[in-house]
Amino acid sequence: MKRQIGNRTEINSTTDNIAISVRNLYKSFNLPTEQSSGLKQAIFNRLRGVKGYTEQKVLKDINFKIKKGEFVGIIGRNGSGKSTLLKILAGIYYPQKGDIIINGNLIPFIELGVGFNPELTGRENVYLNGALLGFSNEEMDTMYDDIWEFAELKQFQDQKLKNYSSGMQVRLAFSIAIRAHGNILLLDEVLAVGDAAFQQKCNDYFRSLKDQKQTVILVTHSMENVTKFCTRAILIESGKIIQDGDPNKVSAAYTKMLAN
Amino acid sequence: MYISMEIPLVLNRKNRILLKELTKTDFKLRYQGSVLGYLWALLRPLMMFAILYIVFAKLLKIGGEIPHYPVYLLCGTTMWSFFTECTSQGIQAVVARGDLLRKISFPKYIVVVSATLTAVINMLINVAVIIIFALINGVTPNWSWFLIIPAILELYLLSLGIAFLLGSINVKYRDITSIWDVFVQALFYAIPIIYPVSMVAETSTSAAKIILLNPIAQAIQDIRFGLITHDAVTTWNYVASPAVIIPIVITLSVLVCGSLTFRKKSKFFAEEV
Numbered sequence: 001m002k003r004q005i006g007n008r009t010e011i012n013s014t015t016d017n018i019a020i021s022v023r024n025l026y027k028s029f030n031l032p033t034e035q036s037s038g039l040k041q042a043i044f045n046r047l048r049g050v051k052g053y054t055e056q057k058v059l060k061d062i063n064f065k066i067k068k069g070e071f072v073g074i075i076g077r078n079g080s081g082k083s084t085l086l087k088i089l090a091g092i093y094y095p096q097k098g099d100i101i102i103n104g105n106l107i108p109f110i111e112l113g114v115g116f117n118p119e120l121t122g123r124e125n126v127y128l129n130g131a132l133l134g135f136s137n138e139e140m141d142t143m144y145d146d147i148w149e150f151a152e153l154k155q156f157q158d159q160k161l162k163n164y165s166s167g168m169q170v171r172l173a174f175s176i177a178i179r180a181h182g183n184i185l186l187l188d189e190v191l192a193v194g195d196a197a198f199q200q201k202c203n204d205y206f207r208s209l210k211d212q213k214q215t216v217i218l219v220t221h222s223m224e225n226v227t228k229f230c231t232r233a234i235l236i237e238s239g240k241i242i243q244d245g246d247p248n249k250v251s252a253a254y255t256k257m258l259a260n
Numbered sequence: 261m262y263i264s265m266e267i268p269l270v271l272n273r274k275n276r277i278l279l280k281e282l283t284k285t286d287f288k289l290r291y292q293g294s295v296l297g298y299l300w301a302l303l304r305p306l307m308m309f310a311i312l313y314i315v316f317a318k319l320l321k322i323g324g325e326i327p328h329y330p331v332y333l334l335c336g337t338t339m340w341s342f343f344t345e346c347t348s349q350g351i352q353a354v355v356a357r358g359d360l361l362r363k364i365s366f367p368k369y370i371v372v373v374s375a376t377l378t379a380v381i382n383m384l385i386n387v388a389v390i391i392i393f394a395l396i397n398g399v400t401p402n403w404s405w406f407l408i409i410p411a412i413l414e415l416y417l418l419s420l421g422i423a424f425l426l427g428s429i430n431v432k433y434r435d436i437t438s439i440w441d442v443f444v445q446a447l448f449y450a451i452p453i454i455y456p457v458s459m460v461a462e463t464s465t466s467a468a469k470i471i472l473l474n475p476i477a478q479a480i481q482d483i484r485f486g487l488i489t490h491d492a493v494t495t496w497n498y499v500a501s502p503a504v505i506i507p508i509v510i511t512l513s514v515l516v517c518g519s520l521t522f523r524k525k526s527k528f529f530a531e532e533v
Contacts, residue, residue: 005527029531039435091365092530114363117285119292124285131281132364134274 006095008088010102018065018103019184019215020089025062025098027084027239028055058084060239062098066232068183069213073220073230073247075254081239082219086110086188089217104183104215107133111188113173118162122153125161126176133180143179150201151175171198178205184215223251278366282357282374287381301382302389305341309334316454323456327489328397335390335488336453339412339480342383343419344444349375350423351430351440358533368526369519372423380416387412390487399488407486415479418511424518428525431532451477457493469499475507 006025030053045052058081066072076082087093089100090108115132116125126147130140148154151171153164161169206229209216220226226233226247233250235243237257243250271279291297313330316322323329353375354361354368361368387408395401430436451474452460461468471477472495484492496504 039433042433087530092362094527108364110363115285115360117289119289120285124288128281128285131277132360134277136273136277 004096006098006100008091008095008100008102010106013103016103017067019068019070020066020103020217021101022062022064023099025059025088025100026096027059027088027093028057028096030054031056058239062241064234064241064244066215066217068215071210071216071218071229071231073218073226073233074236075220075223075226075233075251076236077258080236082236083188085236086186086217086219090186102184106184106186107180107182108186109177109188112170112177116161116169116173119160121160122157122164122172126172129173129176133176135179147175147179150178167195174202184217185209187216187218189220223255226251275367275370279370279374282370283377286374286378290378301385305338305386306389308341309337312337312454322454322459325458326456327491328394328399331390331394331397331399332484332488332492333454334393335484336480338383338386338390339415339483340448340451340453342379343415343476345379345382346376346416346419347422347444348440349379350419351427352437353423354427354431354529355434355533361530361533368529369424369522372427372522373420376416376420376423383412394488404486404490408483411479411482411486414475414508414511417515418475421511421515421518424522425514428522431525431529447476450474451480453480457481457498472499473503473506475511478507
């Protein structure tokens with residue numbers, strides 16, 4: 001079972017204007033065909049000479065280059081391969097074929113509040129989540145108060161996380177996440193959190209990212225956000241890029257595609 | 261072309277922060293919600309010791325000829341608990357932390373090491389207790405106490421190797437966890453922890469020698485020799501042949517083999533877990 005593997009390289013070049021370059025990217029998953037996966041099934045399959053899995057091609061020949069300072073929205077239907085693409089860019093999945101070059105420090109937000117544990121207090125969770133973003137204890141100390149200030153949850157900091165409402169948890173997670181400063185941000189549908197007032201704060205944050213010319217890749221289903229924040233949009237369908245360019249045009253094409 | 265992807269396997273600043281925080285969390289969560297909390301790290305091995313002591317030393321009257329037998333027994337059971345805790349936590353680490361692996365990108369060995377470090381902390385606390393017990397029992401401090409450092413290190417590296425090797429298979433075949441549990445039960449009786457080596461040697465000296473070629477037995481006997489009594493039978497003073505290096509060879513092979521397997525398989529953990 002020798003599996004092919006592509007290249008993902010991280011460089012740090014200030015002269016190069018390209019933040020992310022993806023060439024001939026392919027990815028497929030081996031999905032188990034049997035319900036039970038275990039040693040017994042594996043031995044049976046080996047004896048019978050069956051593979052025990054089907055290959056599902058998720059990404060087929062993806063090519064694009066993202067320049068520094070671009071705010072790129074990736075849109076597409078459920079199961080079109082958007083999240084897989086994001087995870088490959090983040091280095092969580094390995095590409096099967098192709099070359100990826102990441103230029104600069106990349107920070108992925110596949111989900112907010114990664115590693116949050118309900119049994120720990122808010123305070124402990126802040127430090128844990130911070131460590132997962134690469135912050136040391138000392139660095140977290142300096143931004144600790146700001147995080148709670150932004151989340152507006154200061155009075156709950158020593159409560160266990162399981163006593164937070166889900167909205168409160170997301171607000172806390174978001175407040176930590178925005179502290180992370182990288183050259184490239186990968187965001188998977190994390191815009192819509194909290195109530196209307198908190199939503200406004202989030203919008204301000206994304207507006208500021210755009211104004212600062214931060215390189216952002218955003219996977220979203222909200223065409224409103226695509227047209228509001230993005231400088232470019234990429235439409236993916238069945239693992240292929242079918243449109244790439246002006247956010248207004250691409251989101252119009254997507255809306256039309258959904259209608260059919 | 262493969263080289264470029266494997267270079268980040270170093271303990272850089274980011275990975276150190278991660279390792280520290282994950283270990284801290286593991287340790288905190290282990291005793292979360294219990295009244296006695298961290299005390300359980302001490303109480304569990306002491307209780308196991310009490311049971312073994314009553315059954316084997318008092319009822320079955322084993323080990324009478326060994327000086328300081330109670331501490332000798334405690335030392336063995338503590339190191340054995342360390343080995344079992346290290347391996348079982350390490351093997352399950354990747355699956356237990358699957359949630360993290362699917363969401364952020366970091367060297368996967370960190371979750372295994374952090375899981376085993378909790379066992380290391382527990383073990384170190386218990387070594388302190390053994391030393392106190394030893395002093396109460398009339399063991400005099402000796403330079404040979406430092407011998408336990410390489411022996412403990414060897415035991416840890418062996419556990420880590422097993423955790424890497426079986427942990428990477430466990431991602432796909434969860435049966436490994438159950439198989440290992442049973443295997444460890446059997447292994448316990450193949451190591452002179454509750455019975456002295458001399459008991460085996462009475463029936464067959466070659467059996468005793470083979471038993472001592474097990475790296476776990478060798479490490480435990482070395483620790484007892486160093487810490488408790490120089491009467492403890494060790495591999496190097498009992499197996500007087502070039503075969504004495506076998507335990508070291510086994511340990512290093514398991515570690516190398518485990519690390520390589522883990523490194524190869526870890527690329528697909530995020531997809532498979």
